[in-house]
Amino acid sequence: MKLGIFGFGVVGQGLYHVLQQSNSIQAEIEKFCIKDITKPRSLDKALFTDDKNELLHNDKIDVIVELIDDAEAAFEIVKEAMNRGKHVVSANKKMIAEHLEELLELQRKNKVSLLYEGSCCASIPIIRNLEEYYDNDLMTSLEGIFNGSTNFILTKMINESASYENVLKEAQDLGFAESDPTLDVEGIDARYKLCILLYHAFGLITNPDELFTLGITKINTFDIEFAQKNNYEIKLIARGKKVGDFIDATVLPTFVHQSSILAQTKNEYNAVILESAFSESQFLYGKGAGDKPTGSAVLSDISALGYGYRYEYKKASRTNNFALHEDFEMKVYVRFKDQHPNESDFIEVVEKYSGPDGNYWIGYVSRQKMKDAKWLEIPDLNVIALG
């Protein structure tokens, strides 16, 4: 295979290193396309161009590897590559989640393969497992920690009393965070990954904006002390669960008991728990961000192209017609200072606490009510899911 690689940032360089160290793969890098040709690079200048057509119009290149941090530019590159009959490997979850239906059509129309294992939980081989191993009639749920940066931040804030600002900067310096880190801390990156996995697990196509999502930016020391007193960790949990013919899907900061397997998943590690009728509970664990862990997933996709692998999207081809359902009841902790949430939005409030440093309510709410609740926007009010 001759590779044309877009991007020589964290993942592009990670891929370069794993390719250099792997002696089993028959792939050669023809050229990298980057944005800024004047930037100093660690490799020979002749390997770089800022002209995308040098890769896309090069008939020697049969595989385009797309590893850039601009989802719209990435979609244009991937579309053109596929229309020119090239196979594509990408790690761009935003691009894939936002253009999934068009990308499926491009694969069908051009009879080319698009693989993107690195887009979900980096080093964890979750997509190919869902494709090849699990039967959707039997699969009942997938949940886990799908974002390395937020897990790194929460681990350091809770276990090492680090400040949010410092530890976010550390996650950026280590190459875990997105170029726009609000995608990480607002839960949007995890939501993109959940959208992709819902398709491979249940055949459900979702618009990312439809999934109820809360991030970690409002977590403060009051919440952390509550967690510690009650033997919890706080984790950003993405979850898709089958309920009858519906899928209940959310990304929420969640209290998880310290003894649970997800609480043991620390720093930039990610984890996925899959539930299905006969195998029951299964757990996948690995680094969810970073250069070589992501590079290794990209390498495994390149290697799979070597034996003609393509996703068959088996779950989607069976007509389950799952739909998203929002009217679920959920148990939440709501912490606030002066302005409290609207009590009539709660099905039941089971605990109310008031103290000098803050107040909280614990209760049951309907997801639909939460989605529309104006009080979610109160600056010093935070919501964390329970259970």
Ligand SMILES: NC(=O)C1=CN([C@@H]2O[C@H](COP(=O)(O)OP(=O)(O)OC[C@H]3O[C@@H](n4cnc5c(N)ncnc54)[C@H](OP(=O)(O)O)[C@@H]3O)[C@@H](O)[C@H]2O)C=CC1
């Ligand atoms: N970092 C991680 O741990 C993970 C990242 N990903 C995904 O991988 C992708 C890359 O992330 P990452 O390596 O961290 O990003 P970086 O910001 O480190 O690198 C981005 C690279 O893309 C290049 N680039 C940007 N726009 C263009 C363009 N229009 N044409 C050509 N090149 C362009 C940049 O060029 P230049 O060097 O000139 O600036 C740079 O080399 C993203 O989609 C990200 O979401 C997925 C899993 C893990």
Ligand SMILES: N[C@@H](CC=O)C(=O)O
């Ligand atoms: N920013 C992402 C990178 C991997 O997908 C994360 O922190 O998980």
